Amino acid sequence: MAASMASQAVAKGLRIATSKHILLDKAKCTWLSPRRWLNLQEYQSKKLMQESGVAVQRFYVADTASEALEAAKRLNAKEIVLKAQILAGGRGKGVFDSGLKGGVHLTKDPAVVGELANKMLGFNLTTKQTPKEGVKVKTVMVAEALDITRETYFAILMDRSFNGPVMVGSPQGGMDIEEVAASTPELIFKAADQIKRLYDLFLKVDATQVEVNPLGETPEGQVVCFDAKINFDDNAEFRQKNVFAMDDMTEADPTEMAAAKWDLKYIGLDGNIACFVNGAGLAMATCDIIDLHGGKPANFLDLGGGVKEKQVYEAFKLLTADPKVEAILVNIFGGIVNCAIIANGITKACRELELKVPLVVRLEGTNVHEAKRILTESGLPILAADDLDDAAKKAVAAIKK
Amino acid sequence: MILGHLGYRTVCSAKEALQHSGVRHCYTGTRKNLYIDKNTKVICQGFTGKQGTFHSQQSLDYGSQLVGGVSPGKGGKTHLGLPVFNSVKEAKQGTGADASVIYVPPPFAAAAIIEAIDAEIPLVVCITEGIPQQDMVKVKHKLLRQSATRLIGPNCPGVINPGECKIGIMPGHIHKKGRIGIVSRSGTLTYEAVHQTTQVGLGQSLCVGIGGDPFNGTNFIDCLEVFLQDPKTEGIILIGEIGGNAEENAAEYLKQHNSGDNSKPVVSFIAGLTAPPGRRMGHAGAIIAGGKGGAKEKIAALQSAGVVVSMSPAQLGSTMFKEFEKRKML
Numbered sequence: 001m002a003a004s005m006a007s008q009a010v011a012k013g014l015r016i017a018t019s020k021h022i023l024l025d026k027a028k029c030t031w032l033s034p035r036r037w038l039n040l041q042e043y044q045s046k047k048l049m050q051e052s053g054v055a056v057q058r059f060y061v062a063d064t065a066s067e068a069l070e071a072a073k074r075l076n077a078k079e080i081v082l083k084a085q086i087l088a089g090g091r092g093k094g095v096f097d098s099g100l101k102g103g104v105h106l107t108k109d110p111a112v113v114g115e116l117a118n119k120m121l122g123f124n125l126t127t128k129q130t131p132k133e134g135v136k137v138k139t140v141m142v143a144e145a146l147d148i149t150r151e152t153y154f155a156i157l158m159d160r161s162f163n164g165p166v167m168v169g170s171p172q173g174g175m176d177i178e179e180v181a182a183s184t185p186e187l188i189f190k191a192a193d194q195i196k197r198l199y200d201l202f203l204k205v206d207a208t209q210v211e212v213n214p215l216g217e218t219p220e221g222q223v224v225c226f227d228a229k230i231n232f233d234d235n236a237e238f239r240q241k242n243v244f245a246m247d248d249m250t251e252a253d254p255t256e257m258a259a260a261k262w263d264l265k266y267i268g269l270d271g272n273i274a275c276f277v278n279g280a281g282l283a284m285a286t287c288d289i290i291d292l293h294g295g296k297p298a299n300f301l302d303l304g305g306g307v308k309e310k311q312v313y314e315a316f317k318l319l320t321a322d323p324k325v326e327a328i329l330v331n332i333f334g335g336i337v338n339c340a341i342i343a344n345g346i347t348k349a350c351r352e353l354e355l356k357v358p359l360v361v362r363l364e365g366t367n368v369h370e371a372k373r374i375l376t377e378s379g380l381p382i383l384a385a386d387d388l389d390d391a392a393k394k395a396v397a398a399i400k401k
Numbered sequence: 402m403i404l405g406h407l408g409y410r411t412v413c414s415a416k417e418a419l420q421h422s423g424v425r426h427c428y429t430g431t432r433k434n435l436y437i438d439k440n441t442k443v444i445c446q447g448f449t450g451k452q453g454t455f456h457s458q459q460s461l462d463y464g465s466q467l468v469g470g471v472s473p474g475k476g477g478k479t480h481l482g483l484p485v486f487n488s489v490k491e492a493k494q495g496t497g498a499d500a501s502v503i504y505v506p507p508p509f510a511a512a513a514i515i516e517a518i519d520a521e522i523p524l525v526v527c528i529t530e531g532i533p534q535q536d537m538v539k540v541k542h543k544l545l546r547q548s549a550t551r552l553i554g555p556n557c558p559g560v561i562n563p564g565e566c567k568i569g570i571m572p573g574h575i576h577k578k579g580r581i582g583i584v585s586r587s588g589t590l591t592y593e594a595v596h597q598t599t600q601v602g603l604g605q606s607l608c609v610g611i612g613g614d615p616f617n618g619t620n621f622i623d624c625l626e627v628f629l630q631d632p633k634t635e636g637i638i639l640i641g642e643i644g645g646n647a648e649e650n651a652a653e654y655l656k657q658h659n660s661g662d663n664s665k666p667v668v669s670f671i672a673g674l675t676a677p678p679g680r681r682m683g684h685a686g687a688i689i690a691g692g693k694g695g696a697k698e699k700i701a702a703l704q705s706a707g708v709v710v711s712m713s714p715a716q717l718g719s720t721m722f723k724e725f726e727k728r729k730m731l
Binding site for chain 2: 233281336
């Protein structure tokens with residue numbers, strides 16, 4: 001019963017949402033490759049939620065201990081929660097290199113907030129999910145602590161089986177949703193209202209997932225979103241400039257960031273054979289086949305279809321700059337991609353960067369004969385391979401030498 | 402297909418079109434539109450743009466029947482010796498086109514697809530990579546509730562019937578008319594499969610790139626049905642990757658429709674065994690999310706349906722050749 005009440009509210013929200021007409025700006029538009037892996041801090045996600053009218057704990061952010069103290073006073077709350085803002089999880093059990101234990105603290109005294117913030121800001125917080133040396137904390141969140149009498153789980157996500165957004169809810173503590181509806185029906189309406197606002201947010205920011213854990217009930221009968229994880233559709237970056245501008249890249253892999261600048265899809269892995277491939281499927285398969293032949297891929301790299309010689313050069317530069325790379329495997333099947341462009345980019349890069357590791361090259365497709373000629377005549381120590389199996393075997397063998 | 406000349410069109414209510422089991426009555430009827438041939442007339446949306454121009458010329462060089470294109474505001478002009486129209490509707494009226502290929506940038510591509518659906522173009526192929534997921538969810542909502550238009554893609558290389566018709570960006574010269582149907586989420590892996598099946602002498606009957614996006618117009622099952630019913634297709638290569646459950650659904654379908662004595666050999670490769678969870682591996686749809694969508698599970702599902710899964714993408718042609726040998730089909 002409660003589920004249908006909630007779903008009616010949601011359905012109404014859905015109808016309103018789908019009737020919105022997105023007016024497109026017909027300005028000239030180039031085919032930009034979107035940035036990958038947008039990560040927002042907790043306070044940024046909560047700010048987005050606040051802007052959509054979703055109930056979150058009242059909070060301020062602070063970059064200095066005195067700001068934190070002021071914020072704590074301004075909150076005028078019964079109890080305050082101080083949270084270090086880093087992207088990684090496990091903050092509660094983390095340790096600062098200032099000696100302070102725990103990245104999340106509760107206190108009723110604003111002065112304590114100031115003292116604790118002093119031991120957080122500018123120091124590194126190490127948790128189970130951070131690198132060994134931890135992550136520097138530049139911002140803290142000072143929020144009103146609220147008691148949670150009941151925790152539930154709620155998420156909205158784009159689902160392929162349902163061809164669109166689905167809502168997932170999980171009541172906790174063994175309480176029936178019907179029982180809640182019977183004894184405290186107003187809570188259901190409040191939750192439905194929060195759900196509608198979360199759905200509006202989901203659409204507004206082009207999210208692929210909004211996960212609220214927990215969606216909780218306070219002793220005073222408020223429904224509050226205590227934490228949220230929002231995943232964003234990279235393809236929507238062109239119309240979500242404000243959201244993507246919030247991207248905190250300080251915790252990102254520097255190579256991934258540099259690659260994104262050149263519109264290269266690069267993901268760092270932990271092996272020693274660098275991959276240089278056109279096409280996402282072929283790039284994944286190249287990593288797979290290196291592994292199949294006993295090697296370890298150092299990265300995933302998809303050059304894309306319209307790749308230019310400059311990008312080839314920059315990609316090569318990135319790969320060769322990685323100290324853990326002991327061999328490079330180039331695997332190109334040119335459809336749109338002209339193999340000769342790849343060959344020119346590689347030979348130029350090899351000459352300028354003084355290639356020190358074995359280079360295995362497998363080329364096929366558009367203009368392959370011209371490409372092979374360019375590579376042979378370059379005089380560079382390049383191992384040519386016939387197919388993907390051959391290329392992987394040669395790359396693995398080249399390291400063992 | 403279209404019963405427009407009788408003045409009526411089968412319209413399904415949302416309830417009829419979508420049952421609990423997810424079977425789509427209306428839209429599945431358009432599967433046959435996938436099988437292009439030398440008579441297929443193609444128009445190009447985004448005709449006068451850089452991509453549109455380059456690939457339209459390639460298409461003409463291959464011998465496809467490109468009959469015109471759409472470029473709003475440039476109607477009445479000529480491009481590559483062919484007429485330009487202001488809208489898909491006008492282009493269809495002016496050329497009798499059966500298919501449209503879309504080379505339109507991401508912010509406007511979904512609208513271009515919808516325009517083609519409204520004009521009831523039987524086959525629409527959208528090459529564009531980078532369309533926002535929300536836009537494609539809305540396109541799909543419309544697509545599933547009509548029965549005139551079949552969409553392939555987006556974010557795909559297109560579809561080719563070797564020697565007869567090429568709609569998309571695949572290199573024509575690696576193809577050879579033959580006996581293997583290929584369906585794939587990855588463009589360049591398709592080229593690998595094509596190259597190998599050409600090398601072993603089997604050739605291809607029809608190659609469909611369904612693309613790497615999570616919300617798209619055509620899935621594995623749509624193509625498998627066409628392949629299983631096509632006498633020219635004697636073997637099938639299915640190329641999948643991490644993310645979603647399209648491969649698992651395909652395995653179920655094959656269990657029901659491709660078992661027993663008359664079954665056609667199916668060879669598969671699934672990319673992404675080494676992909677880290679939670680990351681999008683190039684394709685918007687290639688992500689292991691919430692522990693679901695991994696390559697191992699897909700491989701297991703396909704194997705349980707009698708599919709021969711190759712662990713190497715370089716052995717697709719040889720594996721299919723061996724299957725043909727085993728079944729004395731050579």
